[in-house]
Amino acid sequence: MxxxxxxxxxxxxxxxxxxxxxxxxxxxxxxxxxxxxxxxxxxxxxxxxxxxxxxxxxxxxxxxxxxxxxxxxxxxxxxxxxxxxxxxxxxxxxxxxxxxxxxxxxxxxxxxxxxxxxxxxxxxxAPAITTRLVARHNRAAPGRARAGGVDQLTAREREVLTLIGQGLSNAEIAAHLVLGEATVKTHVGHIFAKLGLRDRVQAVIAAYQARLV
Structure with missing residues (x-):
């Protein structure tokens, strides 16, 4: 429980x-x-x-x-x-x-x-809060998009990043892509490492900046 x-x-x-x-x-x-x-x-x-x-x-x-x-x-x-x-x-x-x-x-x-x-x-x-986080980040640091970094990602990693940007949890991403949750966590770890991301909020911002969302 x-x-x-x-x-x-x-x-x-x-x-x-x-x-x-x-x-x-x-x-x-x-x-x-x-x-x-x-x-x-x-x-x-x-x-x-x-x-x-x-x-x-x-x-x-x-x-x-x-x-x-x-x-x-x-x-x-x-x-x-x-x-x-x-x-x-x-x-x-x-x-x-x-x-x-x-x-x-x-x-x-x-x-x-x-x-x-x-x-x-x-x-x-909350989705409305995510949108405002992205907007505020872009106002504070215009031009710091990580779109180029997204090119380093595999096709599956891009899919996962897109779903992170849509606000899905690891469990929801696993269900959506018909993958094991452990596999999704591995993909998330690779995404964070390749793009130099600290947390999930930065991943959401990266997805928006790369126009995946």
Missing amino acids: IRVVIVDDDPLVRTGLGIILNAAPDITVVADAADGAAGVEVVRRERPDVALLDIRMPGTDGLSAARELLAGSAPWKILMLTTFDLDQYVYAALQAGASGFLLKDVPPERLVSAVRHVLTGDVLL
């Missing part, structure tokens, strides 16, 4: 998220908290696989809690949830080491999928 902690100041949101996640056969919500400070305590006590943190909360907010929980070698993954898709929150959450950033209007099945996939090392972003 994937053990989850929910941290959100809205009791209705906590209840709703709990109902959605507990309905999945492989997920159980082990605890929740109403603010960041309490959330840090609960996560450290329960040691879940995934913690869902709201960005905006009174007192200690989600970003501060994420930074505290991800300092050092953390055994859990952090998935940020918010109604606000403002750029500064996205970058701050990713910089803190969060594994995903989803808006609260995400469909239930996408939320469940996100909880599962962050455990594989995927970075998950």
Whole structure:
């Protein structure tokens, strides 16, 4: 079972998220908290696989809690949830080491999928957030496209990079291409090495810049 902690100041949101996640056969919500400070305590006590943190909360907010929980070698993954898709929150959450950033209007099945996939090392972003990340990167560093580097990739690696750019996780790419997930991870590793990419967000940007997406 994937053990989850929910941290959100809205009791209705906590209840709703709990109902959605507990309905999945492989997920159980082990605890929740109403603010960041309490959330840090609960996560450290329960040691879940995934913690869902709201960005905006009174007192200690989600970003501060994420930074505290991800300092050092953390055994859990952090998935940020918010109604606000403002750029500064996205970058701050990713910089803190969060594994995903989803808006609260995400469909239930996408939320469940996100909880599962962050455990594989995927970075998950809402499509609207991905688009804004790419746009901001291109404004900040115009002309730094990696299109030439994409020529180094095999045909299969280009397919995988294209699907990464579309926001698919490794498991979803494996299903789409009818490959084993371990094979997809190998392709992703080769893509990162050939293009000099640090993480999945940079891979999304590279896919957009190379016009694969």
